[in-house]
Amino acid sequence: MNTVHQVPDLSRLSSRIPAAPSIGSTTVTKPDHIHLSFGFAADSLFPLEALEQSAQQAIRQDGARALQYSGAPGPAYILDWIQSRAASYGIDAETAQILVTNGATQGIALAAQLLLEPGDEVWVEAPTFFSALQAFRLCGASIRAFPIDGEGVQVDKLEEALIAAVHEGRPVPKLFYTMPVYHNPGGVTLSLSRRRQLADLARRYNFYIVEDDAYAELNFTGETFISLYELAPERTIYLNTFSKIIAPGIRLGWMIAHPLLVSRLRILMLGSSTAVFTQEIVAHLLKQLDFEQHRAQLIRHYWRQRDIMVTAIRSELGDEVSFELPEGGFFLWLTFPDQVNTAEMQYIAERHGVSYVAGSHFYHDDSGHNHLRLCFSYCTADRLTEGISRLAAAYREYREEHLHQGVDSYSQH
Ligand SMILES: Cc1ncc(COP(=O)(O)O)c(C=O)c1O
Incomplete structure (x- = not known):
């Protein structure tokens, strides 16, 4: 008998497990569908031959x-490599401060378990x-969010909230x-x-910063940044990953933190490495890869992909959307007029053969209805252009159906 028909008692599961979010169109398998939702690396840039030799x-x-x-x-070679790579962007760490993880995602989960x-x-x-x-919800955390603008998170608002919390006797964050860098x-x-202000606040209000630096190596303009870890090493748990620079399927990332924290993080790994x-x-x-050359190739490719997507958006969607131009990473974050609900529009987009991630997935309170995330790293150049053209067609249809406004009257807003 197929045991799948014997239904387990779901009421006995932990109440902290959230309902499975449906992000993007992971279920759409039509070959012509364009997945601008997937935050994937470009398959064509995986160092396959070198990996084959390395496996042997x-x-x-x-x-x-x-x-x-x-x-x-x-x-030892991985730890040394991470140590010298981190040093090249200003992080001074002993190898005892490095914990290799099952991707940066596990790093987030471990940091959450360590602190919460x-x-x-x-x-x-x-x-x-x-x-x-998800990781913070699984630990039963109470989440509060602060808006970003073109310069990252608005740290002034964070400071105001900290002052108010202390004044009113409410808890400050852990x-x-x-x-x-190149926020997702x-x-x-x-x-x-x-950054300086945030590091200072962490010290004054006694909280830890979890710094997720997943895209820092993909800096199109060559710019490097002073990390929060560098500014407040005793207050920061730093995360990075091989997913964006080698391949996500190898599932390796790393954490850098004070050795006292790393020794406790190892305990959370339950003796397993x-x-x-x-x-x-x-x-x-x-050992065999010319990493700088490989990275330069990644940067050239993703930079070109970004430009292709941006050009398509400007020509297809014009003033209807706004976005900050990312100088690295994988993503474009579009803002539509306030009346637009991108979760509703998604069904139309999928009918047009394109998917994105609706903005609400990125907010703890399901707000962000008029935003959506597009990924320029994964699809080929012609699919990016075609994907944006389908998105624009979906948007026009959505606007006609849901906003009951014609193209001309709407674009005056
Ligand atoms: C900001 C950020 N952190 C972490 C990850 C996950 O990285 P990993 O594949 O190493 O688990 C991603 C990937 O989408 C990401 O965007």
């Missing part, structure tokens, strides 16, 4: 060790990365989660003055 080397040279349980923190008791306050940016919202989905970067075999493969890869 990991088996032939290190087979027994690579496939055994390991109490070690990971191959049910009911604790977590403050985030609005919008923010939806998986981070943790502030931020993506200071906002595309914006936190200005230096706001992150996929030893995958780490060995990546260690071999990093």
